[in-house]
Amino acid sequence: xxxxxxxxxxxxxxxxxPLSLECTVEGTSNPNLYWYRQAAGRGLQLLxxxxxxxxxxxxxxxxxxxxxxQDRQFIxxxxxxxxxxxxxxxxxxxxxxxxxxxxxxxxxxxxxx
Amino acid sequence: AQSVAQPEDQVNxxxxxxxxxxxxxxxxxxxYLFWYVQYPNRGLQxxxxxxxxxxxxxxxxxxxxxxxxxxxxxxxxxxxxLVSDSALYFCAVRGLMDSSYKLIFGSGxxxxxxx
Numbered sequence: 151x152x153x154x155x156x157x158x159x160x161x162x163x164x165x166x167x168p169l170s171l172e173c174t175v176e177g178t179s180n181p182n183l184y185w186y187r188q189a190a191g192r193g194l195q196l197l198x199x200x201x202x203x204x205x206x207x208x209x210x211x212x213x214x215x216x217x218x219x220q221d222r223q224f225i226x227x228x229x230x231x232x233x234x235x236x237x238x239x240x241x242x243x244x245x246x247x248x249x250x251x252x253x254x255x256x257x258x259x260x261x262x263x
Numbered sequence: 264a265q266s267v268a269q270p271e272d273q274v275n276x277x278x279x280x281x282x283x284x285x286x287x288x289x290x291x292x293x294x295y296l297f298w299y300v301q302y303p304n305r306g307l308q309x310x311x312x313x314x315x316x317x318x319x320x321x322x323x324x325x326x327x328x329x330x331x332x333x334x335x336x337x338x339x340x341x342x343x344x345l346v347s348d349s350a351l352y353f354c355a356v357r358g359l360m361d362s363s364y365k366l367i368f369g370s371g372x373x374x375x376x377x378x
């Protein structure tokens with residue numbers, strides 16, 4: 151079965167510091183991968199998605215970036231964090247492309263101070 | 264552009280009573296529709312989906328949802344609420360022709376079931 155691992159689970163970083171959140175998946179090959187951000191425990195905002203290695207689509211202009219160096223690895227990064235980057239970051243994969251429900255990881259909670 | 268509206272920030276029901284969580288959508292062409300549930304500090308769990316066919320869809324934990332094309336709605340329902348159903352619920356949509364398979368989510372509705 152498909153599993154999604156997100157690391158780290160929680161992170162507290164100062165403003166201006168760099169960021170790297172990692173998402174790795176198992177039990178599937180060539181998945182579509184997604185990064186969502188959830189602010190204040192409410193709505194989800196799609197940040198990036200990837201349909202394959204090295205292929206990244208950005209949904210919202212911001213100081214974050216994403217990379218997909220391997221088929222089952224998706225990384226969210228920032229060179230300099232802002233206070234507004236605080237939130238709950240969720241990685242997801244599309245397991246069945248013809249129906250499209252997404253499977254989510256357990257999330258990484260980022261607090262920027 | 265695709266969008267989802269969940270008009271209620273919170274729904275309060277008594278245990279044993281039926282519950283409804285509302286969702287309306289906007290998408291070009293036929294939609295794929297989904298409901299997810301989120302417990303505190305957890306990822307989202309898939310509940311059910313509508314792709315095609317019967318307008319009444321049954322899902323996990325006794326939940327069901329009714330697709331209404333004329334009203335562009337996909338309300339989540341359960342005949343008898345449990346205290347353990349208290350959580351944050353998200354409706355999501357994807358356009359049939361969207362090759363990215365990305366889901367657009369509503370703002371979420373917090374369900375509180377009181378004993």
